[in-house]
């Protein structure tokens with residue numbers, strides 16, 4: 391029986407993870423949950439899964455949560471950054487699923503590693519911001535870090551049983567998003583509703599917008615660089631609109647090993663939680679005859695410049711990736727609120743990066759300072775455009 395802390399339990403990854411726990415009650419139990427403000431959903435999860443501890447954003451939401459729970463429910467409710475760290479480091483917990491969205495995932499993930507927990511990591515922003523520090527701490531503490539992001543789970547599976555020294559390159563597949571075939575002239579008029587219609591995956595709103603700009607793939611390139619210790623010049627992106635091949639590894643003899651499956655995150659989440667076992671999921675394999683064909687194309691960096699920007703920030707290193715990530719979070723939120731056009735997402739990140747004075751080999755404090763600076767800079771830039 392594995393005891394889990396699920397950070398981001400009310401989100402897309404979190405609820406899929408709880409569905410797996412529901413299906414395999416003999417394998418997993420939930421000891422801690424964390425969310426931000428989705429209090430009604432969290433109350434339902436507490437009643438169903440009986441965690442010992444739950445973390446929410448602040449005292450007001452803790453009060454709301456307590457008022458929704460039946461009087462006989464015995465759960466400790468904690469709040470804020472310290473509360474998220476408590477959920478991540480609970481002594482009873484064996485593994486922490488990092489499924490918060492955004493930079494908020496970094497501190498609890500590091501705390502969990504320091505506490506000796508195994509990690510199943512969906513929160514790619516953690517590795518974009520602090521990949522070098524995170525991987526060093528994983529090695530120091532000797533904990534397991536399982537990738538949950540579908541491409542990285544596929545790469546992990548495609549690397550198994552092979553020598554790192556024999557890898558030629560990593561091939562990250564990208565769906566291309568909802569605007570793969572949209573002419574650039576139409577980009578300025580793209581609405582949040584259109585950008586939220588991902589062709590293949592059902593996900594939270596931030597990552598769905600990232601998929602629509604191809605920033606998601608850029609963040610994943612940086613994530614792969616740290617997870618698999620491969621330089622940027624050996625990570626390639628290939629657009630594969632069917633999202634059946636989740637990613638591939640090319641070896642020095644030209645052989646390509648891939649992992650395939652239908653686009654359903656329960657596969658990657660279950661593998662991350664249960665490795666080295668494979669759970670008997672109620673999950674169909676792809677029907678290849680029905681699919682007919684799997685197709686591939688190069689990404690169009692002219693129409694999707696966020697991907698090139700992420701490669702540049704990754705290669706520049708230091709605090710650049712944290713700045714890229716923070717400016718992207720601010721710009722995506724502004725786009726979703728209707729305060730920034732789709733094309734403004736790239737513009738704001740680019741302008742923020744251009745103003746950044748980078749730290750070469752940053753420690754955690756410097757990364758957090760760069761994140762704060764980039765948020766403020768991006769907010770100011772968006773305000774100036776609104777005037």
Ligand SMILES: NC(=O)C1=CN([C@@H]2O[C@H](COP(=O)(O)OP(=O)(O)OC[C@H]3O[C@@H](n4cnc5c(N)ncnc54)[C@H](OP(=O)(O)O)[C@@H]3O)[C@@H](O)[C@H]2O)C=CC1
Pocket residue numbers: 397398399400401402403404424425426427428429447488489490491492494512513514515538539540591592593594595596597655
């Ligand atoms: N969805 C997917 O299929 C995939 C997601 N990922 C990655 O997994 C992570 C989660 O994505 P997804 O599940 O789609 O996101 P969602 O937006 O669906 O869920 C986010 C979760 O994080 C919580 N949360 C948000 N902000 C904070 C905060 N500041 N502090 C604490 N908790 C917070 C939310 O709580 P509340 O509900 O209360 O707001 C919610 O539980 C992201 O990093 C994403 O890139 C990677 C691959 C696939």
Ligand SMILES: CC(=O)[C@@H](O)[C@H](O)COP(=O)(O)O
Pocket residue numbers: 539540541563564565566567591597600601602606607655
């Ligand atoms: C499911 C998952 O892992 C997402 O990150 C997915 O990859 C998004 O699809 P895109 O390839 O469109 O970014």
Ligand SMILES: [Mn+2]
Pocket residue numbers: 539540541610
């Ligand atoms: Mn992915």
